[in-house]
Amino acid sequence: MLSTRHIDTVVGAALSEDAPWGDATSEALIPAGAVATARLVAREAGVFSGGAVFEAAMRLTDPAIETRVDIADGAAFEAGATLAWVTGPARSVLTAERVALNFTQRMSGIATLTARYVAAVAGTSARIVDTRKTTPGLREFERHAVRCGGGRNHRFSLSDAVMAKDNHLAVLTAGGRDLTEALRAVRASLSHTTHLEVEVDRIEQIEPVLAAGVDTIMLDNFDLDALRQGVALVAGRAVVEASGGVSLDTVAAIARTGVDVISVGALTHSVRSLDLGLDIDPIAP
Template structure:
């Protein structure tokens, strides 16, 4: 989903927000024809994401600015590493600097946090679970947030409401109010959608699982289950549906959840509670 057009549109809007009538400081302190060289450097360890977005910010201001990336998306870096070199018109570089950093620091923060979760799950005994994101993204930045998750080794959940059926507690309450029990409600959904449409159902109690299985759900999400109930849920489902665990996932807890045998662990914190990575752009 993170296409060139999406990147250019977002960068253009960000620059319009930051410098709607130009950069007063750069225009009044730096000669129009002055050139400069700067380096993007890491001030802490992390996983990189956002190379194309970083370059696009400079090119949108001045197509003549040269951006040479020294790292690829998804690669790890350590504090002190040089990640990119930028050369060109000094005014343009300064105008684009903040927008370029804002995107790249956030995206690298998401990639770094995701990698930590993936590493924690991969090290858990008996785990085959994947780490996935959620729709808890910054409005307008979903393509960037979800791309950064992939850079960190995670997987994308549905992109939006149009991608798959996901029946949550309020949907269940609405179906029951309409006189449909859980099994009948899922079958009713199946009758209305195409054969390729994935159906996921969220449950918050073990006793809901048999009805969801009978309805033919493709994925069953165990929401805020204890570790003991998660194990029981996996055993009850017994491979008849994909098992997803969700709710209050932390780095300390995910290895234990992964060891219960779930297939997917969705982590909202990857995008809603991320800390941007400290990257610096310094004149060389």
């Protein structure tokens, strides 16, 4: 759940970046007393995310701007739909426009793409989750957008769980140390509430990892046959996560192998912002 405090911090920084000494164009062209009404309009269909962020961009630019968002986060919309209205000092509306759109377009793009992945695995038990491959400083916004699209969140940060990947294991087993014993020592050192996940990239690593009592095992860059074999070997002893090589073209087949979780970095690192526009409207809502 996005907090107002975090939204205001991030949006405030973006507004300061975009207009550090004011909006030279609006101040030069627009009369000081002019009032504008504008609509947030969808140029294409999608799933909405970022209503509170859009409102914050307007409010923090000028408290005199009135904003009404007509669609809930997570709701689908068609091209041409009016998603929100703003009314207020014209200079302020124009100053806030780009920051408000940048956030809402990106968040709605993430929600829309996530919804496509979720739809692709419908009928299976697999969950679509995001990764830490997020835009620095915008992780909370982007992960909120994933939830709006029906996806789930992986660990939020490095502080939230123990997740041993290939480089961790290389250091942990340096000098010939036994993998199972090394992971058992890790397990014993952790609180009972701390989740332990381990990444493997070869079938033969699965049994030694499971023997250490891990909670989740990640099968990284396994092909479909190897994923099916891995799921059979795990046999319910841990949550099975598939990662690597996941796209809209491959995700359904991956889900049908029986994995529990599919992590998709593309939800946030390769997403296309949705086409939304702010149109000045002569008629108030």
